[in-house]
Amino acid sequence: METITSIKPLLAVLVSLCVVPLLMSSRSPNVREAWTFVAASAKFLIVASMLPVVFNGFEIVYTVAEVIPGVAIKFRVDALGMLFALVSSSLWIVTSVYSIGYMRGLKEHSQTRYFCFFALALSATIGVAFSANLLTLYLFYEMLSFATYPLVTHHQDEEARSSGRKYLLYIVGTSIGFVLPAMLISYNLSGTLEFSRQGFLAGTGSRGLTGVLLVLIVFGFAKAAIMPFHSWLPAAMVAPTPVSALLHAVAVVKVGVFSVVRVLTGVFGINLLISFDFGPFIIFVASATILVGSFIALSQDNLKRLLAFSTIAQLSYIVLGVGLLSPQGMTGGMVHIAMHAFGKITLFFCAGAIFVATGKRNISEMIGIGRRMPVTMTAFFIASLSITGLPPCGGFISKWYLVLGSLQAHQMPVLFVLLVSSLLNAAYFMPIVYKAFFCTPQEAMFEKGVKEAPAFCVVPLVITALISMVLLFYPQPFFGLADMMVKSITGG
Amino acid sequence: MSQHYPALLVIVPLLSAFLISAAGWLNKRLCFPIAVAALSVACFSSVLLLFQVLDEKVVLYKLGGWSPPWGIAYSVDYLNGLVLVVVSVVALLNLIATQRNVEQEFSEKIGAFYTLYILFVTGLLGIVVTGDAFNLYVLLEIASLTGYGLIAMGENRAPLATLNYLYMGTIGASFYLLGIGYLYIVTGSLNMADISAILPSLYHSKTVLAAFVICIVGVWLKMAFFPLHAWLPNAYTYAPSAVSSLIAPLMTKVIIYVMIRLMLTVFTPKYIFSTLNVSDSIVWIAVIAIVMGAILALGQRNLKKMLAYIIVAEVGYMVGGAWLGNRAGMTGAILHIANDALMTLCVFLVVGNIVYKVKGYAFEDLKGLFRKMPFTMGAFVVGAMSIIGVPPTCGFFSKWYLISGAIQAGHYGFMVALLFSSLVNVILFFRVIEISYYEPFENHHGQESHPGKIAEAPLTMLVPLLIVAAGLVVVGVYTGDIVNHIIEFAIPKGIV
Numbered sequence: 001m002e003t004i005t006s007i008k009p010l011l012a013v014l015v016s017l018c019v020v021p022l023l024m025s026s027r028s029p030n031v032r033e034a035w036t037f038v039a040a041s042a043k044f045l046i047v048a049s050m051l052p053v054v055f056n057g058f059e060i061v062y063t064v065a066e067v068i069p070g071v072a073i074k075f076r077v078d079a080l081g082m083l084f085a086l087v088s089s090s091l092w093i094v095t096s097v098y099s100i101g102y103m104r105g106l107k108e109h110s111q112t113r114y115f116c117f118f119a120l121a122l123s124a125t126i127g128v129a130f131s132a133n134l135l136t137l138y139l140f141y142e143m144l145s146f147a148t149y150p151l152v153t154h155h156q157d158e159e160a161r162s163s164g165r166k167y168l169l170y171i172v173g174t175s176i177g178f179v180l181p182a183m184l185i186s187y188n189l190s191g192t193l194e195f196s197r198q199g200f201l202a203g204t205g206s207r208g209l210t211g212v213l214l215v216l217i218v219f220g221f222a223k224a225a226i227m228p229f230h231s232w233l234p235a236a237m238v239a240p241t242p243v244s245a246l247l248h249a250v251a252v253v254k255v256g257v258f259s260v261v262r263v264l265t266g267v268f269g270i271n272l273l274i275s276f277d278f279g280p281f282i283i284f285v286a287s288a289t290i291l292v293g294s295f296i297a298l299s300q301d302n303l304k305r306l307l308a309f310s311t312i313a314q315l316s317y318i319v320l321g322v323g324l325l326s327p328q329g330m331t332g333g334m335v336h337i338a339m340h341a342f343g344k345i346t347l348f349f350c351a352g353a354i355f356v357a358t359g360k361r362n363i364s365e366m367i368g369i370g371r372r373m374p375v376t377m378t379a380f381f382i383a384s385l386s387i388t389g390l391p392p393c394g395g396f397i398s399k400w401y402l403v404l405g406s407l408q409a410h411q412m413p414v415l416f417v418l419l420v421s422s423l424l425n426a427a428y429f430m431p432i433v434y435k436a437f438f439c440t441p442q443e444a445m446f447e448k449g450v451k452e453a454p455a456f457c458v459v460p461l462v463i464t465a466l467i468s469m470v471l472l473f474y475p476q477p478f479f480g481l482a483d484m485m486v487k488s489i490t491g492g
Numbered sequence: 493m494s495q496h497y498p499a500l501l502v503i504v505p506l507l508s509a510f511l512i513s514a515a516g517w518l519n520k521r522l523c524f525p526i527a528v529a530a531l532s533v534a535c536f537s538s539v540l541l542l543f544q545v546l547d548e549k550v551v552l553y554k555l556g557g558w559s560p561p562w563g564i565a566y567s568v569d570y571l572n573g574l575v576l577v578v579v580s581v582v583a584l585l586n587l588i589a590t591q592r593n594v595e596q597e598f599s600e601k602i603g604a605f606y607t608l609y610i611l612f613v614t615g616l617l618g619i620v621v622t623g624d625a626f627n628l629y630v631l632l633e634i635a636s637l638t639g640y641g642l643i644a645m646g647e648n649r650a651p652l653a654t655l656n657y658l659y660m661g662t663i664g665a666s667f668y669l670l671g672i673g674y675l676y677i678v679t680g681s682l683n684m685a686d687i688s689a690i691l692p693s694l695y696h697s698k699t700v701l702a703a704f705v706i707c708i709v710g711v712w713l714k715m716a717f718f719p720l721h722a723w724l725p726n727a728y729t730y731a732p733s734a735v736s737s738l739i740a741p742l743m744t745k746v747i748i749y750v751m752i753r754l755m756l757t758v759f760t761p762k763y764i765f766s767t768l769n770v771s772d773s774i775v776w777i778a779v780i781a782i783v784m785g786a787i788l789a790l791g792q793r794n795l796k797k798m799l800a801y802i803i804v805a806e807v808g809y810m811v812g813g814a815w816l817g818n819r820a821g822m823t824g825a826i827l828h829i830a831n832d833a834l835m836t837l838c839v840f841l842v843v844g845n846i847v848y849k850v851k852g853y854a855f856e857d858l859k860g861l862f863r864k865m866p867f868t869m870g871a872f873v874v875g876a877m878s879i880i881g882v883p884p885t886c887g888f889f890s891k892w893y894l895i896s897g898a899i900q901a902g903h904y905g906f907m908v909a910l911l912f913s914s915l916v917n918v919i920l921f922f923r924v925i926e927i928s929y930y931e932p933f934e935n936h937h938g939q940e941s942h943p944g945k946i947a948e949a950p951l952t953m954l955v956p957l958l959i960v961a962a963g964l965v966v967v968g969v970y971t972g973d974i975v976n977h978i979i980e981f982a983i984p985k986g987i988v
Contacts, residue, residue: 065970067884068972073884143882168922176880176914184899
C-alpha cells in the first residue's frame with residue numbers, strides 16, 4: 001500500500017488541544033461555545049478531507065519524534081482508523097450542541113472546565129484512531145483515561161469521588177498492570193511496535209507466550225468493558241449525560257474496543273490467531289460478556305445504568321466479530337463501531353433530555369412519558385430498534401454480517417448467542433417504549449400536554465436517530481472503510 | 493576560555509559563596525543576585541561543556557597543570573557531562589523559584605542561607621566533574637556538611653532529623669573513604685582512570701573486594717538505598733521548602749551517579765558483572781527497596797513525607813537498573829537520574845508554593861487547592877503523571893528502559909516491582925488529587941458559576957514551576973535524542 005506523508009493527522013489531533021487556552025480565557029459562555037464549535041467543525045473537516053485519499057488506497061503517515069530506537073510517536077491513517085475518527089469527530093459536533101442544552105438547562109457548575117476536558121478527550125480519541133504503533137496508541141489511551149476523569153467526576157460529591165476511584169482503578173490499573181508489560185514483552189520479542197497487516201508478532205514467540213500476551217491485551221484495554229473488567233462503566237454513569245453519551249457510548253468505550261481490534265489485527269495478525277487457534281477464546285469471552293451484560297440490563301431501573309449494561313454487551317459484538325476471524329464477521333464487527341455509536345448516543349441523549357425536562361432517572365417513573373415528550377420517545381424507539389438489530393435501522397447491517405460471519409467460520413453457538421442477545425435487547429427496550437406510549441390514563445405519571453426538553457437537546461437526538469435509519473439504506477462511508485480494512489488484512 | 497569550563501564550573505560558585513557571605517553583612521539584597529549570577533555561569537559552562545564533550549568525547553582538565561596520577565584531574569565524558577547539566581539547571585531553577593520562600597521563612601539569615609546553598613551546589617558539581625577518587629570524597633563532604641546546615645535551618649524537628657542524617661551520612665562518607673584507602677594501598681593511585689588501568693591484575697585480590705564492598709555500602713548509605721534509608725524521610729520533610737526542593741532532586745541522584753561511576757570507571761564492568769557474582773542479589777534488594785518505599789509512602793498523611801518515601805522507591809529503580817548488567821537497564825538508570833531530578837524538582841516546588849500560600853503540607857491543608865491554585869496543581873498533576881510513568885512525560889521513558897532491561901535480563905521480579913510501584917503511585921497521587929479536588933464538599937447542583945477565588949503563588953515562583961512541568965514533557969519527547977547522542981556513548985561497549 002502506498003503512503004503519503006502529511007501533517008493532517010497531527011493537525012486533527014492538535015486542533016482540539018489548541019482550543020483549550022481559548023476556551024479557558026473566554027469571557028462569556030457564548031464565546032466559549034463558539035470556540036468549541038470551531039474546533040469540532042475544524043476537526044471533522046480535517047478528518048473528512050483525508051477520506052478520499054484513504055478510499056483511493058493510500059495511507060497517510062506522519063512521524064513526530066523517534067522516542068525509543070525503532071519506535072516513534074507516529075500517526076498513520078488507514079481505513080479502520082478513518083472509520084473510527086469519522087464517527088467520533090462527527091458526533092462531537094452533535095454532542096457539543098447537546099451539551100449546551102443540557103449544561104445550561106441544568107445550570108451546571110464549572111462549565112468551562114467541562115468543555116476544556118471534553119476537547120482534550122477528543123484529541124486523545126483521534127490520536128488513538130490514527131496511531132501507527134502500539135506506543136502511540138498507549139500514549140493517547142492513557143491521555144484519554146486521565147482527561148475523562150474530571151468529566152466523570154464533574155459533580156464533585158461523594159458519589160462522584162467513589163465512582164472516579166473505580167473508574168481509575170479499572171482503567172489505569174489494567175493499562176499499567178497488563179498492557180504496559182505486554183507491550184514491553186512484544187517489543188523485546190520483535191524489536192518493533194509498528195502495526196502491520198500481518199501482525200508483528202507473527203513467528204516470534206511460542207503459543208504459550210503469545211497466549212499470555214493475548215490475555216493481557218484483551219483484558220488490559222479495560223475501556224472495552226469485557227467482563228470481568230466492566231464495572232467501571234455503570235459506575236461512570238454519575239457523569240453528566242453528554243459525557244455518558246459521547247464518551248461512554250462512543251469515544252472512551254470504542255477506544256477500548258478499537259485498541260483490542262487494532263492489536264488483534266495489527267500486532268498478532270489474523271493468521272497467527274488462526275494458526276494458534278485463539279479464535280474460540282476471544283469468542284467465548286465476548287459471548288459471555290454479551291449474554292451476562294444483557295441479562296443484567298434486564299433488571300435495571302435506572303435508565304442510564306440500563307444503557308451502560310447494554311453498551312457493555314454491544315461492545316463485545318465488535319470483539320466477537322473480529323474473534324470470528326472470518327472476513328464477513330470482521331466486517332460486521334467493524335461496521336458495528338459506527339452503527340452502535342449512532343444508536344447508543346441517541347438513547348443517551350434521550351435519557352438526558354428526559355432528565356432535563358422532568359428530572360426523572362428511573363424507568364419506573366417514566367410511564368406515559370411518550371405523550372409528554374413524543375419526539376424524544378420516538379427517537380428512543382428508533383434507536384432501540386437499531387441496537388436490537390432490526391430494520392429499518394443501521395444496526396441490522398452489522399448484525400446481518402455477524403450472522404454471515406459466524407456461518408462462514410462454522411461457529412454455530414455464536415448464532416445462538418446472537419439470537420438470545422437480540423431477544424434480550426428487545427426485552428429490555430420494548431417495555432420502556434410501550435409503557436411510554438400505551439398506558440391507561442390512570443397509570444400515566446405526567447399531566448397532559450407536550451413539553452419537550454430545550455431545542456438544543458432535542459435537535460441533536462433527532463439528527464442522530466435519523467442517521468441511524470439512513471445508515472441502513474446508505475451505510476457508506478463506514479461500510480466501505482470496514483470492507484477495505486478487512487480486505488487489506490486478509491489479503492483478499 | 494573554552495578549555496577552562498570544568499574549572500569555572502566549580503571555582504566560580506566556590507568564590508561566589510564567600511562573596512555572598514560578605515555581602516550578607518553589607519546588604520542582604522545583594523545575596524540573591526550574586527547567587528543567580530554564580531549559578532548562571534555554572535549552568536552556562538556545563539551546557540557548553542556538554543557540547544564540547546559531544547565533539548571531543550572526553551574533556552580532561554588538569555588542575556594547576558599537574559598531570560595525573562599525581563595531580564588532581566577533572567575529567568568530563570558523556571556520563572557526567574549530562575549529570576552536570578542536570579545539576580546546574582535544577583539548582584538554578586530552584587534558586588529562582590524559591591526566592592520568596594526564603595524571604596518568608598528566614599528573612600534574618602538570607603546571607604547564611606545563600607552561602608550554604610551555593611557551597612552545596614559547588615560540592616555537587618565538584619563530585620560530578622572530578623576524575624579523582626579522593627577529591628570526590630572532599631567534595632562529598634563539602635556537599636554533605638552544607639546540606640546538614642541547610643536542613644537544620646528548618647523548624648520543629650529539623651535539628652533532630654539533621655543530627656540523624658549527620659550520623660548516617662558521616663558513616664557513609666567514612667566508609668567510602670575507607671574503601672578508597674584500601675584501593676590506594678593496592679594500586680598506589682587515587683586517579684579513577686589510573687586505578688581502573690591497574691586493577692585488572694588485582695581482580696582476585698581480597699583487598700579489592702573489601703574496597704569494593706565498603707565503597708558500595710558507603711555510597712548506598714548516602715543515597716538512602718533501602719534498608720539504609722532511615723535518615724532520609726525526616727530530613728527531607730522537616731527541611732525548609734527551598735532546601736527540600738534543592739536536596740531532594742539532587743543529592744540522591746548525584747550519589748547514584750557516583751555509584752555508576754564506581755561501577756563503570758573505577759571497578760570496571762568486567763569486574764563487577766563477571767568476576768563478582770552479586771548483581772542478581774543487588775537487583776533483588778532493589779526490588780525490596782521499591783516495594784517497601786511504595787508501601788511506606790502509602791502510610792503517610794502528609795505530602796512532603798509521602799514524596800520523600802517515593803524517593804526511596806526511586807533510588808531502588810536506579811540501583812536495580814544499573815545492576816541488571818545490560819545496556820537497557822543501565823540506560824534506564826542514567827536516564828532516570830536526569831528524569832527523576834526534574835520530576836522530583838517539579839513536585840517539591842509545588843510543595844514550596846503550597847507552603848508559601850497555605851503554610852502547611854499535611855493532607856488536610858490541601859483541601860480546595862485546585863480552585864485556589866489551579867496552575868500550581870496543574871504542574872503537580874504533570875509531575876505526578878511523570879512519577880507514575882504516563883507517556884509522553886519523561887518518567888515513562890526511563891521506566892520503559894528499566895523494564896526492558898529487566899525483561900532482557902530475565903529478572904521478572906524487578907519488572908513486577910516497577911509495575912507495582914507505578915500502580916501504587918497512581919493511588920498515592922490520586923489520593924492527594926482527590927482531597928484537593930473534592931474537598932471541602934459543596935453542593936454544586938444548579939449553581940451555574942462559582943465565584944471561586946484564585947489565590948496563586950507569585951509569578952516568580954509560578955513561572956519556573958511551569959517551565960519545569962513543561963520540561964517534563966519536552967524531555968520525554970526528546971528521549972530518543974538524549975539516548976542516541978549521549979547515554980549511548982556513556983555506557984562502555986562491553987555492556988550489551
